[in-house]
Amino acid sequence: MFKSLAEAKQFAADKMKKNMLFGTDRFVCDVYCFEPGQTQAPHTHDGQDKVYYVVEGRGLFQVGNEEKELGAGEMALATSGQNHGVSNRSQQQLVVLVFITPNPSH
């Protein structure tokens, strides 16, 4: 019931790396790690809401028709049906805490 984001944080050379921190029927909480240039392509969840919280680095976040660069301590919400994606166009690694509710895998 206790976790450390530092221990779950992990990067991959080929694509954005996603590791789960917590998951129940009601939600999943992941850490997403982006090397410079890596992205999460815009997509939609039907019936789930998703929150991004930037832990370190900077990323370009798209939600619906809006796009904003967010840094540490900044957040984005994509509600059910809203297109959303992330792009690390910076030269630094980007770490994002992610909540999706309810859990799309359950």
Next chain:
Amino acid sequence: MFKSLAEAKQFAADKMKKNMLFGTDRFVCDVYCFEPGQTQAPHTHDGQDKVYYVVEGRGLFQVGNEEKELGAGEMALATSGQNHGVSNRSQQQLVVLVFITPNPSH
């Protein structure tokens, strides 16, 4: 759909201050701010899961019969029915990002 935790962060002299960042039927995301000595008394949510993510400072987190001191980047999960609470026994301010799902106010 974009928020800054720094803008929502707010302390109160009399008790732990809770400000909402995002909320839908599916979840609520708050920031909890504790001055030294302030606490969130142990309590239980029936039918909701709750995640704490420590943004700054250190706090003593209780979940069920376990208790652990957590610092920045550390997390706790209290699932439905599990008793949970937070105590800032440090000399620094404590800031915690909190997700509860589904939203207990809806």
